Amino acid sequence: MLLKNFGQNQDLQPTAAYTPADEAEVLEILNRHRGQRVRAVGRLHSWSEAVLADGVLLDLRELNTVELRSEGDQLVGTVGAGCQIKRLLDELGRQGATLPSLGLITVQTVAGAISTGTHGSGRHSMSHYIVGVRLARFDGNTGEAIVEEVSEGQALRAARCSLGSLGIILSVRIRCRKQYNIQEYLGEYSSLSEVLRREPSLPLQQFFLIPWRWSYIAQHRRETDDARSWHASLYRLYWLVVMDHGLHLLILSLVRWGMIRSLVRGIFRHVLPLFVLRGWRVVDRSSSMLVMRHEAFRHIEIELFVRRDQLEEALSYTRDVLKLAGGGESSLSSRNQQRLESLGLQEDLRALQGKYCHHYPICIRRVIPDDTLISMASGAGEDWYAISFISYVKPHRRSGFFQFARFMAESMSRLFGARPHWGKVCPLSPEELEAVYPGMKDFRAVSSRLDPERVFQNPWTAELLDQASRTDDDCSH
Ligand SMILES: Cc1cc2nc3c(=O)[nH]c(=O)nc-3n(C[C@H](O)[C@H](O)[C@H](O)COP(=O)(O)OP(=O)(O)OC[C@H]3O[C@@H](n4cnc5c(N)ncnc54)[C@H](O)[C@@H]3O)c2cc1C
Structure with missing residues (x-):
């Protein structure tokens, strides 16, 4: 039996598969397969x-x-x-x-x-x-x-x-x-500080760095006692038709046309903003407002979490790397140049040059620290910001994306203490994960x-736990 995940980048080949009807059956299956991996x-x-x-x-x-x-x-x-x-x-x-x-x-x-x-x-x-x-x-x-x-x-x-x-x-x-209900409206800003300034009064907001236009489009959100707007259904229809499908079909066609880079840049600079209806204030149920049909089209994603005090630098770095990876006429800022030299990763960046043209808004979400041991937002301290990179290229053409993802995860974990999402592409080694x-x-x-x-x-989690065990032994000597 062969199963594939949503992103079609992982193959599962279990020796046996069950859909137990209740807890008793789960226990019975475990006893039947005692000693085997489950x-x-x-x-x-x-x-x-x-x-x-x-x-x-x-x-x-x-x-x-x-x-x-x-x-x-x-x-x-x-x-x-x-x-x-x-x-x-x-x-x-x-x-x-x-x-x-x-x-x-x-x-x-x-x-x-x-x-x-x-x-x-x-x-x-x-x-x-x-x-x-x-x-x-x-x-x-x-x-x-x-x-x-x-x-x-x-x-x-x-x-x-x-x-x-x-x-x-x-x-x-x-x-x-x-x-509860949420009020939402969209706005566009030229700087990160303008978006973050609004956060205290709009604490549920998420925002997008728009590649090639380099502006920020924010989905401003706050909880409200106001009733659901009479036009909330129209707003839902706008999201479904224009954003969840229209925008994604445009991006998919760009990807399928072979990603002519100047076309991608032009569309992000001039066409994508036309999809955004700024200032339309709508109140709707939280369970409708907070979600979208993001599973409608197959894609792949890496998401990197940084603390708030690292966000601005992490985004300036992201922008520099994306420009170079996209093959444009550009160079790193002197600060970012020094950073890469300190890591000895200049060659890796050179190898990435022109290999990956990013083609999706970079979603940035704030996550309050969790009381957990290893979730991405675990550990007390400043809030975390999750920065997500999504690619819609076909599964067999993802080598540029994987090269980019590996480079970003390695360099950002060392520069900004970035943690990759456990459920998304996670290219760090057990040692690198242990460090963050x-x-x-x-x-x-x-x-x-x-x-x-x-x-x-599975072999991946076993290796992660073995690494943790090796580190414990090293510390105890
Ligand atoms: C289109 C899309 C959008 C997404 N949006 C977001 C988002 O907004 N925010 C976000 O954080 N993530 C997001 N994700 C990631 C997603 O939420 C996680 O990857 C999640 O783990 C997937 O849940 P699943 O039920 O498919 O579990 P799976 O992917 O099947 O499994 C995930 C893990 O859970 C374990 N597991 C599942 N069931 C059990 C069980 N009964 N007992 C023990 N272990 C179990 C599995 O072993 C595995 O380690 C998105 C993913 C996609 C494809």
Whole structure:
């Protein structure tokens, strides 16, 4: 059996695959395959190796119940691991509730989404809101499959974002909240400071650096008590037809025409801004406002997280590298030149020159630090900003994108402490990842306790945990 992920950059070839009907069947399958590698998958919307499964594969789509309860002054949902976010939102919506944080799409499963730290803008990632995880794993003494409720301490912080590495998530308990409305409008600015200045009054905003035009288009957003606008449905139609489909079809045709660089630059400079209706203020439900149909066309993405104090420099660096990679007449600023020399990466940049023409708005989202061990926004301190690079070229023509992604991840992790999203293209080595995720050591300790035989690993997560183990040994000598 061969399965492919959404981005068609990962092949899964499990030795056996199951869609268990309930928890008892999950335990029965685990006992039947004792000693073999087991991985669960959601809807295969990750681009990274986290999604790989080379042994027994479990798809928990049948475990999709939703139950909402008040616990003290909090609303908590108990949700089956395989429940898709869209179904969860519908079920919560019927009871006047919703999720505190959402990514751009809703087709992921709840277990898949939290396992890679899925996030939106202006809040913590979804992982942060998890208050309990029901986990199937093997008992270290008896070797039997058991169910463990993880609800506190380091184990909970690990289970909130675990790359599938602690066991099979059966269900999660997630903090919910009453439904709320968001006001949104679009604006365009020539500098980052103009966008960030608006953040205190528009804390849910996300914005886009427009390549080749080098302006910022912001989706300004704030929570409001105002009622849904009478024209909200028209706004939804505008997003669906003009943005989700019209703009994407234009970009796809550019890519299919062989990416004549001057045409790409011209379209981004002069045509793309025509799609943006500035200043139209609309109030709509959060669950409609925060998402789009980003899964409508196949693409691939890398997303790099930097702290707020690094954002401006990281974006100036991004702009310089994109110009060079796009083959234009340009050179690095002296600051960025020095940076690359200090890393010894001048040759790598030279090799990238003219190899990759970026052709999608660069989405930038603020994520508040998470109380987790290894989600991208883990660790106290300044807010994180996720900078995303998306390519629509066909899967067999992605070599330029991968070269660019590798260069950006390596250089930005060393220059700005950037962390790549666990669910997106993640080209760093285990050593490089260890350097930007200080919580990895504690994560490994939890993983070693819950999965001492490394049954729930694929080769990629196993290598990551082995690296953490080597670093621990080095430190103890
Ligand atoms: C079009 C598109 C848009 C996206 N938008 C965003 C966005 O806005 N923000 C963002 O942060 N991310 C975004 N992503 C990334 C996506 O949210 C993550 O990759 C997410 O993990 C995918 O969920 P999934 O259900 O498909 O899980 P999969 O990709 O199938 O699995 C992801 C991980 O979860 C583990 N897992 C799944 N189920 C279980 C279980 N029951 N027990 C244990 N482990 C499990 C898997 O082993 C794997 O490690 C986007 C992806 C796409 C394709």
